[in-house]
Amino acid sequence: MSGDKLASRFLPVITFLVLAIFSCGTAQAQDGADFRSSLEKQTFFLVNQYRKSNELPPLAWDDTIAKVARDHSKDMATGEVDFGHGGFGDRVSQLKTVKTGFRGAGENVLMTSDPDDAARKAVALWLRSPHHLENIRGDFNYSGLGVWRDKDGVIYFTQIFMKFAPTTEQAEAAPPGIVTPFGMLTAPDTRARP
Numbered sequence: 001m002s003g004d005k006l007a008s009r010f011l012p013v014i015t016f017l018v019l020a021i022f023s024c025g026t027a028q029a030q031d032g033a034d035f036r037s038s039l040e041k042q043t044f045f046l047v048n049q050y051r052k053s054n055e056l057p058p059l060a061w062d063d064t065i066a067k068v069a070r071d072h073s074k075d076m077a078t079g080e081v082d083f084g085h086g087g088f089g090d091r092v093s094q095l096k097t098v099k100t101g102f103r104g105a106g107e108n109v110l111m112t113s114d115p116d117d118a119a120r121k122a123v124a125l126w127l128r129s130p131h132h133l134e135n136i137r138g139d140f141n142y143s144g145l146g147v148w149r150d151k152d153g154v155i156y157f158t159q160i161f162m163k164f165a166p167t168t169e170q171a172e173a174a175p176p177g178i179v180t181p182f183g184m185l186t187a188p189d190t191r192a193r194p
Helices: 002-054 063-078 089-093 118-128 132-135 168-173
Strands: 104-112 142-149 155-164
Touching: 002 063, 002 118, 002 132, 002 142, 002 155, 063 089, 063 104, 063 142, 063 155, 089 104, 104 118, 104 132, 118 132, 132 155, 132 168
Parallel strands: none
Antiparallel strands: 104 155, 142 155
16 A cells, blocks of 8 residues: 555544544643633632622632732642742732732732542632732732642642722712722711810
């Protein structure tokens, strides 16, 4: 059999195998992204649920903050940086430009090899740690959360908390007593003072 005939005979089989391998890789990549997104949103929801149960205003999700948090989790998972808060100042400097009126920031990190109910367990561990709890209860109004899983299945969490004050225009535009992403605005006290 000539080389051309042999190639034409096996071309459909080779094409099928290449497409099958590519499809499996794409499905696995989507599962990874779906897993991360679901775990991030679930963990964020649980943090806000805790804040609500303690009469604290909810944190607003910010995609830019979440991306920076996810990048830190990925760097920890791949060994680019040690597990911890190394580079936190750089992350804050990068995020100060997200909105005007930067007032403060905090960060919680966690790693676990137990994927079962990981969001609930992560938040429970943070709530038992005074420093992590301080961030969860803190005077922040924006947050983003990112997770990444390493090659051994260990999951790394990073949640960044940010406080931004409203611009003058936002504060003046909000009617008195209305809840905004920046907290509760109240009517000014116009009573006469002695």
